Amino acid sequence: MGYPVPERPPGRHPGWPARLPPLRVRAGVVALRPVRLRDGAEWSAIRIRDEAYLSPWEPTLPGTWLERNSSIEWPGRWLQLRAAARRGLALPFAVTVDGRFAGHVMVGNVVREPLLSAYVGYWVDSRVSGGGVITAAVASVVDHCFGPVGLHRLEATVRPENGASLRVLEKLGFRQEGLFRRYLEVDGAWRDHLCFALTREELPPKGLVGRLVAEGRASRA
Numbered sequence: 001m002g003y004p005v006p007e008r009p010p011g012r013h014p015g016w017p018a019r020l021p022p023l024r025v026r027a028g029v030v031a032l033r034p035v036r037l038r039d040g041a042e043w044s045a046i047r048i049r050d051e052a053y054l055s056p057w058e059p060t061l062p063g064t065w066l067e068r069n070s071s072i073e074w075p076g077r078w079l080q081l082r083a084a085a086r087r088g089l090a091l092p093f094a095v096t097v098d099g100r101f102a103g104h105v106m107v108g109n110v111v112r113e114p115l116l117s118a119y120v121g122y123w124v125d126s127r128v129s130g131g132g133v134i135t136a137a138v139a140s141v142v143d144h145c146f147g148p149v150g151l152h153r154l155e156a157t158v159r160p161e162n163g164a165s166l167r168v169l170e171k172l173g174f175r176q177e178g179l180f181r182r183y184l185e186v187d188g189a190w191r192d193h194l195c196f197a198l199t200r201e202e203l204p205p206k207g208l209v210g211r212l213v214a215e216g217r218a219s220r221a
């Protein structure tokens with residue numbers, strides 16, 4: 001494995017905050033950094049424009065889509081994300097494409113010893129979808145989580161109808177573990193989700209990024 005794993009993590013939340021090295025894919029140069037307070041305007045503009053594309057896959061929450069995704073919602077949400085990250089419970093990454101905010105890769109439910117486990121979730125601006133952005137972003141985040149963060153297992157849950165997300169996990173080598181019945185309330189109903197996972201032992205020798213680069217799906221920018 002290409003990433004040293006500390007025997008005992010040095011801090012409460014090793015590997016955070018972090019900026020991950022940029023990768024070039026079809027859509028542009030993808031980079032990851034912690035979410036910022038000033039991401040609010042871009043976050044809101046993308047999410048309001050992309051309601052039809054995002055809402056079939058996102059948890060049902062109180063309020064209308066417009067209310068939940070207006071820019072005045074962002075400061076409160078950002079504070080919650082930052083607090084969770086400071087407590088070692090999450091790694092809330094902003095995804096940028098050519099330097100502009102374009103989406104989110106969220107590592108949540110971080111449980112440290114003995115499980116060393118978390119889930120990973122993601123979305124991206126429809127204007128760059130299909131351009132390799134989230135595959136590259138999640139590859140970087142997985143390598144980071146199994147490296148500096150010191151986790152052992154990452155899980156992702158996906159609706160069986162979500163072809164694009166299933167394809168992302170397939171390209172990254174996530175292994176299907178099972179079907180969670182009525183797992184999450186999404187788009188107004190309790191939906192089945194397929195569960196995928198990856199453990200540190202399954203990383204290829206140069207990590208997921210190394211494999212994407214070797215396959216020609218990304219290059220180091």
Ligand SMILES: CC(C)(COP(=O)(O)OP(=O)(O)OC[C@H]1O[C@@H](n2cnc3c(N)ncnc32)[C@H](O)[C@@H]1OP(=O)(O)O)[C@@H](O)C(=O)NCCC(=O)NCCS
Binds near residue numbers: 054134135159163164
């Ligand atoms: C799922 C999502 C994050 C993927 O991000 P992305 O940057 O477009 O992903 P990538 O370009 O890296 O890979 C997408 C792959 O799915 C393929 N794809 C797209 N739509 C598809 C579909 N309906 N069925 C099967 N494959 C599909 C693309 O062709 C691409 O595969 P390829 O590289 O072999 O051509 C993005 O579509 C999104 O934000 N969707 C809405 C929110 C969402 O579903 N979040 C995930 C919830 S689990």
